[in-house]
Amino acid sequence: MKKFIYSLSEEELGELLARKPLALEVLQREGNTLVVASYEPLEGLSPERVEEVGEDWKDWKKGFGPVDVDDFVIMPPWKKPVFINPGMAFGTGLHPTTRLCIKLMKEYIGKGDSVLDVGTGSGVLGIVAKLLGAGRVVGIDVSEDAVRECKENAKLNKVDIECRLATPSQIINGFDLIVANLELPIFREELDKLLSLFKKSAIFSGIYREEELDEFLRMLRHRGVKVDKILEEQEWFCVGVGDAGN
Ligand SMILES: C[S@@+](CC[C@H](N)C(=O)[O-])C[C@H]1O[C@@H](n2cnc3c(N)ncnc32)[C@H](O)[C@@H]1O
Known part of the structure; x- marks a missing residue:
């Protein structure tokens, strides 16, 4: 060759x-x-x-x-473009926390799986979930700007995502996968609810440095939750829980 x-x-x-x-x-x-x-x-x-x-x-x-x-x-035809209009919401794909979620989503999302994107920001992870073959995708955020931009970006990428102004406690039904790119203080508040919302697997991102990772893993251990994978980029950690399933 x-x-x-x-x-x-x-x-x-x-x-x-x-x-x-x-x-x-x-x-x-x-x-x-x-x-x-x-x-x-x-x-x-x-x-x-x-x-x-x-x-x-x-x-x-x-x-x-x-x-x-x-x-x-x-670009070569095997790349899948994701269009994100630069705006107020977090999620251009530049940050390690977003990129790590995408890597784990590729492993965890099965065809037709329902996905809850907690802290959807620009909607980038919800859009990627759809491109990976997910079925129903719901993106929630506490920011009105984010919800508006999630809707606009979903339209731009011609995918159907329900973008809602909500916190995890307002969600009732479970999803096959949840992906939550948040921060440790929010996980301290919301972890129990988040753990009750997934059926197969969950991805937690936004954990910075070893000290935060240690605390987060302790929180999971105390609740009897088994960690499947831990990814790291530039001292940001992303934790996969449950079943890779694919
Ligand atoms: C780090 S950004 C993640 C954006 C995008 N999902 C990504 O991965 O690039 C975190 C988002 O979570 C939202 N957020 C913060 N606390 C939240 C909560 N309790 N419930 C839902 N969303 C929350 C913020 O408004 C922000 O848009």
Whole structure:
């Protein structure tokens, strides 16, 4: 297997992609110039070099990120875009707490599962839940701005989410999965209610540093709750409880 390396300006890359959709791996970017790799030769262009690809070439998909070209974002077809209008509500996908929830949701959500997104903010996690095949999705928040933006973003992504102004104690029925990206002081208040709301699994995020994690795990242990997974990014922790189920 060979990898063809090209050095192109943004304009050249834009023209190339406008002619034909291509999966390109961006290796380097310096000002207006991008060094990109392709697993097939690009018509009409001479590669800067050609490299033999080793055993790990099967991981080639990992290298293809989105490429910003002017008003466009070029990305491979296996990526699933999520549109979030920048607003007042938390949840652009930049924060580790959100990203960790998405990683665990991929493991825990089964087709048609009902999902409660507690502290939905922009609605980002509810939208991702839908894209992962969830059935009924409800997003709740105590902020009116968040509820409004959750509704707008759901519409923007053409998914059906019920966005409501509510706290967990106002929710009566259980959900297959709950995802709660909150903060430790809120978990101290709401944990018992949250634990009563899920049937299969729960994801708790927004836990910062080892001291908070220790306290949170103690809270779960005292209630006899078994931890399935703990993920960490930049000292933020996300705890998965229950059944991966997939
Ligand atoms: C860290 S943001 C999470 C936003 C989004 N879910 C994400 O993962 O990016 C936490 C959200 O929880 C909301 N919130 C705080 N306390 C709450 C409570 N008791 N019940 C419901 N929502 C709450 C906040 O208004 C805020 O929008």
